[in-house]
Amino acid sequence: MVPLWFYLVVSAALFAIGAYGALARRNAIAIVMSVELMLNAANINLVAFWRYLNPFEINGQIFAAFVFIVAAAEAAVGLALIIAIYRSRQTVIVEDVNMLKW
């Protein structure tokens, strides 16, 4: 069986990729996609630790399922906000949406 740290390294790399995307992309939809990548990395970690440390308890899987729920809510609200911004300002470039910046 593949050792635990394989999963941890993949998860760490995926999280770093998502963090880069969230910081460097200009399009707000691309940023939402990067955040989804980071949530996925966290989920890989949760399930891997459940499998390797405590596979006879159900808690780890439930925890990951709640991450799914939060990710779904986050994507729905985030994309709705992006569409609302596009409607009022005709852009989804985050640098152009800086009304709250002083």
Next chain:
Amino acid sequence: MEITWQTIAFAAFAVMTLGGGLMVVLSRNLWHSALFLMLSLFGTSGLFVLLVAPFLAAVQVLVYIGAIAILVLFAIMLTRRMMGLEETQNTQWPAAAAVALVLFLILFVTVSPLVDEQWFKDILGGDKKDGLGQRISTLNADLPVDPDAKDSGVVANEDLNIVTVEAIGEALVTRDGFVLPFELASILLTAALIGAIVVAREDEA
């Protein structure tokens, strides 16, 4: 550790997840980014299968690929004018790359104790156990152990009770289980649903 089908499958799914993720972040065409996001999510689903979490793998495909990725595709289509940007990365991308690299290194250093004991010592023929490996062994001391990884103390796939949908559903609605977070999640989803509709709705003037 010899190469088994699990190792090969893990490598394939890991490449899928990370390659897809990398293309999400680097692709110049936003539509391609969304499709690569689907590939990456599918790779994650495969990793869940390897971790013996079939329910989560199915939910991953249904919720992430079937709902969230489709939602992203719709959002891209609704903001179509923004697809062909000349510059997809902002001016601070070198700093962002540095932050991401440092983050990865921190995480890697955090898991490196595991790397040492379970991989390189196996390769070099050592059998010393300490740290987390020892703790895994003591946690599962009275349980059958994966014969492929004798010293790791991890329970073998064959000796695992697969967590069924039934068991998860029961855990979600019993008082000793997770009924309160389950109800809170319902409220969160309802609030997100209503909020998304209200925010994205066109003002009827």
